[in-house]
Amino acid sequence: MVYNGATFAVMMATPHDLDDFALGFSLSEGLIKDPSQLLQLESHALIEGIELAIRVTDNAAGAHLEKERQRLLPGRSGCGICGTRDLEQAIRHGNAVGEGHVITRDALERALQELQSRQPMNAATGAVHAAAWADREGQILLVREDVGRHNALDKLIGAMRRGGVDPGDGLALVTSRASYEMVTKATSAGITVLAAISAPTALAIELARSAGITLVGFTRPGGHNIYTHPDRLQPPAQQERP
Numbered sequence: 001m002v003y004n005g006a007t008f009a010v011m012m013a014t015p016h017d018l019d020d021f022a023l024g025f026s027l028s029e030g031l032i033k034d035p036s037q038l039l040q041l042e043s044h045a046l047i048e049g050i051e052l053a054i055r056v057t058d059n060a061a062g063a064h065l066e067k068e069r070q071r072l073l074p075g076r077s078g079c080g081i082c083g084t085r086d087l088e089q090a091i092r093h094g095n096a097v098g099e100g101h102v103i104t105r106d107a108l109e110r111a112l113q114e115l116q117s118r119q120p121m122n123a124a125t126g127a128v129h130a131a132a133w134a135d136r137e138g139q140i141l142l143v144r145e146d147v148g149r150h151n152a153l154d155k156l157i158g159a160m161r162r163g164g165v166d167p168g169d170g171l172a173l174v175t176s177r178a179s180y181e182m183v184t185k186a187t188s189a190g191i192t193v194l195a196a197i198s199a200p201t202a203l204a205i206e207l208a209r210s211a212g213i214t215l216v217g218f219t220r221p222g223g224h225n226i227y228t229h230p231d232r233l234q235p236p237a238q239q240e241r242p
Contacts, residue, residue, distance in 0.1 A: 002053050003031060003062035014121070014128060014146045015050055017155045018043055021146075022052050024158030028185040031062030035161050096212040100168035100192030103136050105224075105235050108195060110138030111173050112219055119175075121145045131156040135170045149176035150185065157189045167191045178217055180204045187211040193232055195219045200227055 040055040056062040111134035131152040133142040144155035171193035178200035195216035208215035214232040
């Protein structure tokens with residue numbers, strides 16, 4: 001990932017939907033604040049891998065990279081904190097998300113069921129993660145896959161911004177645990193409901209609580225755990241108490 005000629009990070013990523021990845025990564029890492037600040041993207045195939053040469057406006061953070069902001073290690077599929085210089089830099093607190101809309105648990109179940117048939121790369125390899133966006137009815141509108149769960153979510157965020165999707169009008173579903181970095185990226189995108197197939201970390205729960213995100217973990221057929229802001233996720237009307 002090269003911004004205006006300066007290398008920011010080396011990421012282990014699946015080489016699909018790189019336009020979405022560049023936009024989503026730039027937004028979630030705070031290198032740009034708006035898609036209009038990303039002026040140009042060129043993909044260069046090298047012997048070692050792929051270089052994404054990204055040109056951003058002069059008023060974007062990505063145009064003024066400092067050594068303190070550059071990752072010291074290649075980006076892998078870990079926690080997302082590894083490779084940063086210090087704790088103050090690693091723990092990024094974004095603005096709180098908006099109010100969002102109430103979603104029924106049936107919609108969450110519907111999205112989970114549909115996602116199983118919307119992962120062609122995982123069906124072929126059994127080794128990649130997916131991040132999906134579903135509307136309030138649970139219909140999946142976007143799916144992005146990648147070997148890294150953070151990359152899959154970045155690709156989804158990029159696709160959402162390109163498509164003009166309202167991040168408060170649905171839910172994001174990821175086939176991984178909900179790490180701190182996943183919640184950070186969701187916060188940066190304004191996503192109000194984040195559901196994960198596996199467990200959340202304690203730091204992710206605290207961040208979701210402070211950011212106003214409804215965080216759901218262990219999302220499986222027939223059940224799930226709600227860790228923060230449960231009012232956005234409600235049972236069907238017939239199950240509600242008077």
